[in-house]
Amino acid sequence: MAPRANWKGFLRLSLVTCPVALYPATSESEKISFNQLNRQTGHRIKYLKVDSDTGEEVPNEDIVKGYELEKGQYIEVTKDELEEIALESTRTIEIDEFVDRTDIDPRYLIRPYYVRPDGKVGHDAFAVIRETIREMDKVAIGRVVLTNREHIIALEPMDKGLVGTLLRYPYEVRSEQEYFDEIQDVKVTKDMLDLARHIVNQKAGNFEPEKFEDHYESALIELINQKRAGKPITPKDKPAATNVVNLMEALRRSVGQEAAPAKAAKPAKKPRKAAAGQKEMLMPIAGKKPAKEAAAKKPAARSQRKSA
Numbered sequence: 324m325a326p327r328a329n330w331k332g333f334l335r336l337s338l339v340t341c342p343v344a345l346y347p348a349t350s351e352s353e354k355i356s357f358n359q360l361n362r363q364t365g366h367r368i369k370y371l372k373v374d375s376d377t378g379e380e381v382p383n384e385d386i387v388k389g390y391e392l393e394k395g396q397y398i399e400v401t402k403d404e405l406e407e408i409a410l411e412s413t414r415t416i417e418i419d420e421f422v423d424r425t426d427i428d429p430r431y432l433i434r435p436y437y438v439r440p441d442g443k444v445g446h447d448a449f450a451v452i453r454e455t456i457r458e459m460d461k462v463a464i465g466r467v468v469l470t471n472r473e474h475i476i477a478l479e480p481m482d483k484g485l486v487g488t489l490l491r492y493p494y495e496v497r498s499e500q501e502y503f504d505e506i507q508d509v510k511v512t513k514d515m516l517d518l519a520r521h522i523v524n525q526k527a528g529n530f531e532p533e534k535f536e537d538h539y540e541s542a543l544i545e546l547i548n549q550k551r552a553g554k555p556i557t558p559k560d561k562p563a564a565t566n567v568v569n570l571m572e573a574l575r576r577s578v579g580q581e582a583a584p585a586k587a588a589k590p591a592k593k594p595r596k597a598a599a600g601q602k603e604m605l606m607p608i609a610g611k612k613p614a615k616e617a618a619a620k621k622p623a624a625r626s627q628r629k630s631a
Contacts, residue, residue, distance in 0.1 A: 326350075330469055331441050332414035334478075336452050341445030343416070345467070345487060348435040355543045405471065413468040416476060416487075418452075421461040427477060431490045438478065438485040453480050464490075518574035525578075 328344035359368040371380050388405070389397035440449045456463050456478065463478040467487070475490040549556060 328441070329436065330467065332416065332467075334416045334418070334438070334449065334452060334465075336418045336455070336463075339448050339451060340415075341448035341452070342441040343438050343445075343449065344441040345436040345438055348437050348486060354537075354540060355547070409468075409471060416465045416467045416478075418463045418465045418478070420464050421456070421459060422464055424462050424479070427462065427490070428496075430496050433474075433489040433491055436476075436487045436489070437481075438487045439483075453483075453485055456480050456485075515571065515574060518571070518578055522574070522577050 326346060328346055330345040332343065333340050334343040360366065361368060372383075372386060373380050387402075388400045390400060391397050440446050452463075457480040465476050465478060467474055467476045467489075469489075475492070476487045477490055478485050478487050480486075546556065
């Protein structure tokens with residue numbers, strides 16, 4: 324089942340308007356999460372909102388927002404005052420301009436949303452806006468208000484819908500000079516570049532996200548399954564670090580190290596099985612259906628994950 328829409332409103336390009344809904348394009352819910360427990364009792368820890376001076380719990384109706392001017396000195400801002408300055412564009416994504424995808428610095432990207440028509444009307448207008456963006460090979464830049472804040476949103480066609488990516492404002496992006504100024508100017512020799520290029524060529528491939536496995540998540544699943552089964556937990560041997568001081572020697576060794584896997588790299592679809600099966604590995608932990616039943620329903624599970 325697709326998640327509920329995070330936002331509903333209208334998408335507008337000049338006089339062309341259609342109702343749309345925004346859905347989160349990513350999810351963290353499938354990752355293993357932990358609760359904090361009292362070691363003595365095994366009970367879950369509960370957090371309370373308390374007054375920092377009196378230590379007494381404060382009911383929600385008595386909690387207000389405040390901006391700290393100085394240490395311990397606040398300006399109180401009420402809900403009514405915040406609603407008074409609420410932006411008019413709360414229910415409309417107004418497309419302001421079209422830009423090249425390469426113009427958008429990746430540091431400005433925050434998170435993606437799926438955008439689709441809301442309801443049975445407006446599909447024609449939605450298609451016109453989508454295909455205009457597609458034909459021009461541009462990214463549409465607009466504004467959307469989420470949780471009372473106005474965000475910049477970049478809209479791109481994807482299949483029959485749109486992907487809208489929230490963008491940061493310039494004041495949210497730190498200057499790289501603060502971090503890069505102290506990097507030494509090093510002259511890289513042709514021999515070093517030739518060896519490095521050789522390594523890159525041996526590792527060249529296409530980006531296929533499904534072949535990557537979250538090894539830490541898999542290790543967590545294995546750990547929890549072992550503890551549920553009452554098996555002893557034994558620490559695994561960590562690989563010894565190879566200390567290569569000479570850079571040229573390190574590059575030469577790397578070329579030799581990558582050469583062997585490169586020859587045997589044709590049947591490289593094994594990692595995909597591990598990645599695709601990651602969700603099924605969660606089944607025993609969540610107390611869901613047996614592995615055989617889960618495997619029988621694997622295509623449905625995969626399509627569900629794509630819609631999440």
